[in-house]
Every structure is written in structure tokens, then in C-alpha cells.
Amino acid sequence: xxxVCVIGNGAWGTALALHLHREGHAVRIWGxxxxxxxxxxxxGENRRYLPGLPLPAEIAWTSDPAxxxxxxxxxxxxxxxxxxxxxxARFAAPLPADAxxxxxxxxxxxxxxxxxSEVARAAxxxxxxxxxxxxxxxxxVARGLPAAxxxxxxxxxxxxxxxxxxxxxxxxxxxxxxxxGVELGGVLKNVIAIAAGASDALDFGTNARAALITRxxxxxxxxxxxxxxxxxxxxxxxxxxxxxxTCTGPLSxxxxxxxxxxxxxxxxxxxxxxxxxxxxxxxxxxxRRLARAHGVAAPIAGMVYRVLFEGFPPRDALAAxxxxxxxxxxxxxxxxxxxxxxxxxx
Numbered sequence: 001x002x003x004v005c006v007i008g009n010g011a012w013g014t015a016l017a018l019h020l021h022r023e024g025h026a027v028r029i030w031g032x033x034x035x036x037x038x039x040x041x042x043x044g045e046n047r048r049y050l051p052g053l054p055l056p057a058e059i060a061w062t063s064d065p066a067x068x069x070x071x072x073x074x075x076x077x078x079x080x081x082x083x084x085x086x087x088x089a090r091f092a093a094p095l096p097a098d099a100x101x102x103x104x105x106x107x108x109x110x111x112x113x114x115x116x117s118e119v120a121r122a123a124x125x126x127x128x129x130x131x132x133x134x135x136x137x138x139x140x141v142a143r144g145l146p147a148a149x150x151x152x153x154x155x156x157x158x159x160x161x162x163x164x165x166x167x168x169x170x171x172x173x174x175x176x177x178x179x180x181g182v183e184l185g186g187v188l189k190n191v192i193a194i195a196a197g198a199s200d201a202l203d204f205g206t207n208a209r210a211a212l213i214t215r216x217x218x219x220x221x222x223x224x225x226x227x228x229x230x231x232x233x234x235x236x237x238x239x240x241x242x243x244x245x246t247c248t249g250p251l252s253x254x255x256x257x258x259x260x261x262x263x264x265x266x267x268x269x270x271x272x273x274x275x276x277x278x279x280x281x282x283x284x285x286x287x288r289r290l291a292r293a294h295g296v297a298a299p300i301a302g303m304v305y306r307v308l309f310e311g312f313p314p315r316d317a318l319a320a321x322x323x324x325x326x327x328x329x330x331x332x333x334x335x336x337x338x339x340x341x342x343x344x345x346x
Contacts, residue, residue, distance in 0.1 A: 001025055002073030004165075005095070006086060009061070011049040011276060012077030012104060015142035016166075020076075021059055022144065023168045028060040030068035032087070037061045048275060067198030071093035074102060075127075077120055080277040081107025084116050089123040101129045102151075102162055106186035106242075106278045108286045115183045129150075130162045131179055133186040134227060134237040135245035137252075141171070148172040150237045152182040167193040174237065181233030184224045189243040190254040191218030191287055193303050196247035198307070198314040206286055208318070212300065213247050219298050223287070226294040245337020254280035256321050261307060262314050284308055299324060 001024065006017045009031030016028045031037045038044045041061040043176045044054055051233035062293035064066050069075070069091050078085045078204065084105055095101075101124055103116040114122075117339040120129045134149030141147055151162035151173050159175040167173040178184050192212060199208045220243070233239055246252045257278045260270045303321060 002071055003028055004076065005030065005068045005072035005091075005099075005219055006076045006078060007068070008076075008078035009040065010078060010080075011046075011047070011142075013076065014050050014055070014320055015080065015138040016076055016104065016188055018053075018055060018112040018142050019144075019171055020166070021167070023166075023171075025074075025165070026060075027154075028068045028072075030065060033064060034063040035190045036094060038062045044133065044336060050139065050142055052325060053100075057223065058269050061131035065090050069096070069099075072096060072099050075099050077101060077103045077116070078103055079113070080282075081105055081116060081279060082110050082282055085109060085119045085123060088120055095124065095127065096226055098159060099126065099127055100161055100165075101127050102166075102229075103131045104132060104133070105184075105185075105279075105286050106190060108187055108290075110282065112284055113286050113290050115180070115187075117179060124280070128158045129153065130155070130158040131183050132166065132173070133242065135241040136251060137245070139251055140166055146170045148174065148241075150174045150176050150182055151174040152179040152238075160237055160241050162231045162285050165189070176233065176238075177237070178230045178233045180227060181224050181229030184227060184229055184243055185220065185222055185234055185239035187279070187283055188220040188223065188287060188301075189216070189239070189246050190278070191284050192220070192243060192254055193246040193254040193302050194258040194261070194278075194280045194304050194316070197252075197255035197260075198262035199257040199258075199309065199318055200255075201262025202315055202318065204318060205206060209247065213243060216247075216300050217243055219300050223291050223294070223296045223298060226296045248268040253278040258314075267308050280304075283307060289299055 003026040004020050006013045006029045009029050017029050021027050063224035101120050105116045111130050117129050117131050132151050136147045152160040153159045163173040221231050225231050284305050287301050303317040306312050307317050
């Protein structure tokens with residue numbers, strides 16, 4: 001088997017590198033900062049992003065793209081969305097032309113709203129690009145606990161290749177032909193998780209959390225379908241599965257952001273204190289912009305945006321969602337004008 005190049009030395013990139021090493025792959029992890037790379041190499045531990053977890057000496061660490069990419073058959077792109085495009089572009093020259101690129105970043109390009117697979121294809125063409133997503137906390141995958149994810153790609157056979165290369169006894173991979181839906185599920189659930197965390201911090205109860213998860217899923221599905229996804233994808237691992245995990249799991253960074261906001265902390269203070277990225281914060285404005293551009297009602301995302309960027313009190317935001325006009329649960333209309341009106345009136 002040809003080596004695996006992991007672009008990104010954060011928690012998720014490191015966890016997947018460790019999993020792939022267990023499955024018999026030779027793995028190299030690339031990171032942009034030599035000091036972090038040298039520390040991980042010497043300590044045998046990623047002390048910044050996965051502290052306390054010993055890493056095998058066989059996993060190679062480098063800050064040189066050419067060294068990381070040499071003869072790689074699989075490339076795992078695990079870079080925060082706001083740095084994704086510029087980072088993967090550094091690998092356009094050294095990567096073999098037949099390498100399969102697997103994006104595992106759950107975010108959107110902040111300028112264009114493009115999905116990470118689209119960004120990767122633009123930067124790394126003609127290489128095939130796939131995505132891997134689903135309910136998967138990095139720490140649990142790194143520890144070898146069971147997880148199930150889904151791989152998707154518009155390229156024939158690429159999802160099946162990811163399934164074969166990543167699958168293991170404790171890491172089950174399903175395949176899908178809906179790359180748009182699989183990718184968007186991982187993006188949109190982060191925004192809903194911020195709302196769920198704030199609701200819990202405000203002691204609104206488990207009924208309110210269940211309502212946010214369920215109506216959040218409806219909101220995710222509406223927007224996903226408008227952007228070209230299949231609605232059934234959002235009932236699967238990359239939609240409902242990841243949404244439930246991120247809204248309820250104690251390791252969820254986005255849920256934790258919501259909890260801290262509900263507890264009265266400022267967004268600036270929260271982000272300054274965090275070592276890892278909470279993609280829901282950086283992607284909320286992009287999600288709201290896409291919903292408005294496509295005429296899709298997204299009241300939860302709209303309220304999260306107001307709380308994050310306009311200083312709207314989270315208690316008032318959650319109360320405003322409850323005061324929305326009565327409507328059928330299964331509403332086939334987008335209700336775009338109503339969604340915008342609800343945001344402005346709340």
C-alpha cells in the first residue's frame with residue numbers, strides 16, 4: 001500500500017492518522033508550524049490537540065509538503081475551512097496525479113460558500129476528490145472506539161475506494177452518491193449545535209433540545225435540497241447521526257460554544273480561549289447567506305447568527321423561535337420571506 005498523506009496536524013487529522021496506522025497504512029502527518037511538528041515527533045504525542053494519547057513512532061511528522069506528499073496514494077485533507085483552500089493548494093505540485101483526495105473538513109469557504117470538496121477539486125485537479133463525514137469525535141476515533149461514517153464522491157468508484165482504505169473492525173464506512181448532502185450535513189449541524197448548547201445552558205430542558213434537533217434537521221434538509229442534495233441523506237449518518245452527536249455529546253466544540261454563550265460569555269472571549277476550531281461559528285454567516293440567496297427559511301441559523309454577531313440575547317432568541325407563526329410540520333414551501341421577517345421582528 002502506498003503511503004497516506006494527512007494534511008493537517010489537528011485533532012481530527014491526528015485521529016485519522018492513528019486509525020489508518022492501525023489498519024496497516026504508512027502515514028505521514030503534515031502541519032504548517034515546524035515547532036508543533038517537532039514537538040509531536042519528539043514527544044510521541046500531539047500535546048496541543050490530542051493530549052495524553054501516545055502515538056506510534058512509525059507515524060511520520062513533517063512540515064514539508066514535498067516530504068508528506070511523496071508517492072502518496074491517499075490524501076486526507078483535515079484543515080479548518082477558512083485555511084483550507086490556501087493550504088491544499090500547496091500540495092498541487094508535489095502530490096502524485098493519481099492520488100485520491102479525501103476531504104474530512106466540515107465547513108464552507110467563507111468567501112464563496114463552496115464546499116470543501118469543490119475547493120479541493122479546484123486546487124488539486126485532475127485528482128479525484130471524495131468526502132468522509134458522519135458522527136465522529138476525534139478523541140474517540142483516536143482511542144479506537146467504534147464509529148460509523150459515510151464516504152461520497154461524484155467520481156465513480158471513489159467512495160468505494162475510501163470505504164476499502166478506511167474501513168476497519170471499529171470504523172465502519174458506508175458509501176453514498178450524494179456528495180452534496182453528505183458534505184452539507186457535516187456543515188449545517190454545527191450551527192444547530194450552538195443553539196442546542198445555549199438552550200441547555202439556559203436550563204430550557206430536554207424537550208427544548210429535542211425540538212431544536214428535530215426542527216434543525218428540517219432546516220438542514222430544506223437548505224440541502226435547495227443546494228442539490230437528496231433529502232434522504234439527511235436522515236443518515238452524515239445528517240441526523242452527526243446532528244444528534246454534536247448537539248448532545250460532551251466532546252462537541254460547537255455545543256460547548258453554545259453552552260458558554262448561554263452562560264453569559266462573549267463570543268470573542270470564547271474563541272480566544274479555544275485551541276481548536278468550532279466550525280459552526282465561522283460558518284454561520286455563510287449558511288445564513290446561502291439560505292437567503294436560495295430563498296430557504298432558516299430561522300434557527302438566523303437566530304444563531306444574531307446571537308453570535310449582533311449581540312442578541314440567547315434567551316430572547318430561543319423565546320423568539322417559540323413565538324413563530326403556527327404552521328404545518330410538514331411544510332413543502334420554503335417560506336423565505338417569513339424567515340427573514342421572523343429574524344427582523346424577533
